[in-house]
Amino acid sequence: MADSPRVMGDADFARAPLPFSATGFAGKTVLVSGGGSGIGKATAWLFARLGAQVIVTGRTEEKLVTTVEAIRAQGLLADYRVQDIRDYDGVATLFAELYGEYGGVDVLINNAGGQFPQPAIDFSKNGFDAVVANNLNGSWYMMQHAALQWRDSAKAGCIVNIVAVVPRGMAGGAHTCAARAGVIHLSKTVAVEWAEYGIRVNCVAPGVIFSEGMGVYSEEARSAFDQSNPMRRFGTPWDIAQSCVFLSDSSARFITGEVLTVDGGGQLWGDLWMAGKPDYFK
Numbered sequence: 001m002a003d004s005p006r007v008m009g010d011a012d013f014a015r016a017p018l019p020f021s022a023t024g025f026a027g028k029t030v031l032v033s034g035g036g037s038g039i040g041k042a043t044a045w046l047f048a049r050l051g052a053q054v055i056v057t058g059r060t061e062e063k064l065v066t067t068v069e070a071i072r073a074q075g076l077l078a079d080y081r082v083q084d085i086r087d088y089d090g091v092a093t094l095f096a097e098l099y100g101e102y103g104g105v106d107v108l109i110n111n112a113g114g115q116f117p118q119p120a121i122d123f124s125k126n127g128f129d130a131v132v133a134n135n136l137n138g139s140w141y142m143m144q145h146a147a148l149q150w151r152d153s154a155k156a157g158c159i160v161n162i163v164a165v166v167p168r169g170m171a172g173g174a175h176t177c178a179a180r181a182g183v184i185h186l187s188k189t190v191a192v193e194w195a196e197y198g199i200r201v202n203c204v205a206p207g208v209i210f211s212e213g214m215g216v217y218s219e220e221a222r223s224a225f226d227q228s229n230p231m232r233r234f235g236t237p238w239d240i241a242q243s244c245v246f247l248s249d250s251s252a253r254f255i256t257g258e259v260l261t262v263d264g265g266g267q268l269w270g271d272l273w274m275a276g277k278p279d280y281f282k
């Protein structure tokens with residue numbers, strides 16, 4: 001049960017924790033899945049610069065090593081683990097190992113994911129299943145194991161799930177839209193269930209962000225992406241990294257079950273076709 005409320009005054013405001021202080025994450029361990037490239041790499045860098053011990057995970061060791069070496073070269077704290085988020089037992093082992101080595105994690109940035117663009121009518125069974133397994137199942141395995149560790153060690157925690165902007169659907173990406181909508185509603189549900197353990201769960205929904213991941217899209221689709229929002233440009237991985245820090249810091253201590261959309265207004269204006277715009281709509 002929370003303490004009785006008390007009106008804050010000048011003395012409180014003079015001392016209340018400052019978000020984004022240069023050492024705000026010192027002593028914290030932050031796990032960033034998909035941290036070997038793009039948004040995950042930027043997020044790992046930002047947390048490391050704010051004093052955290054970061055752990056990056058992904059399937060490709062080379063990308064993780066490069067990231068960790070670059071961060072360490074600045075005198076900051078980084079480590080990596082190779083782990084496919086679709087492997088339930090492997091994810092359990094990952095969290096157990098990190099508990100043994102670092103005393104567990106304080107923040108999970110659940111960023112790993114991705115898909116391929118294709119009109120839904122052409123999805124093969126395996127294609128649909130692969131994208132759902134990656135983005136819904138894999139994200140869930142990470143969330144659940146983080147929460148189990150926090151509950152069992154009576155420690156508070158924070159999860160930020162990277163999703164996508166789904167309220168109007170995602171033409172050319174129905175599989176990932178379904179999976180991300182699943183993650184959003186999982187998050188809203190467990191934000192309530194896990195509040196008693198001191199666990200906050202939020203999502204960041206990036207619009208078009210210019211990252212290595214853009215290589216998955218055709219030149220035709222990609223060249224229209226920056227016109228799909230009223231700012232008429234791409235966002236950067238750093239934009240998303242800062243949102244992740246905001247949601248993990250004291251700035252968001254009263255925020256849970258929320259989706260922070262970082263899309264340059266794209267949910268309000270513009271259209272986006274992940275697999276290119278069909279002639280019918282031109």
Ligand SMILES: CCCCCCC/C=C/C(=O)SCCNC(=O)CCNC(=O)[C@H](O)C(C)(C)COP(=O)(O)OP(=O)(O)OC[C@H]1O[C@@H](n2cnc3c(N)ncnc32)[C@H](O)[C@@H]1OP(=O)(O)O
Binds near residue numbers: 113
């Ligand atoms: C409103 C704003 C939204 C903006 C969104 C637009 C911008 C979004 C950007 C991003 O998300 S950037 C990040 C992009 N990065 C990635 O997508 C990388 C991660 N992707 C992957 O690792 C893989 O694509 C996957 C989805 C995980 C699948 O990997 P897996 O190893 O399981 O696949 P396979 O065994 O190779 O194939 C399984 C199945 O899927 C079919 N498939 C795979 N690729 C394609 C393709 N390009 N087109 C059609 N089908 C594909 C493959 O053929 C297999 O099916 P079957 O052939 O067996 O039927």
Ligand SMILES: NC(=O)C1=CN([C@@H]2O[C@H](COP(=O)(O)OP(=O)(O)OC[C@H]3O[C@@H](n4cnc5c(N)ncnc54)[C@H](OP(=O)(O)O)[C@@H]3O)[C@@H](O)[C@H]2O)C=CC1
Binds near residue numbers: 039059
């Ligand atoms: N860029 C954009 O415009 C948008 C991106 N997103 C989402 O943001 C997240 C980051 O994307 P972004 O940085 O742009 O692209 P990247 O492709 O650079 O990042 C995806 C990362 O996830 C890792 N990854 C993918 N699948 C798995 C898996 N099964 N297990 C472990 N790691 C995995 C990849 O590494 P490896 O392949 O080595 O495993 C890679 O480092 C993704 O979930 C993406 O879908 C959402 C909306 C828009």
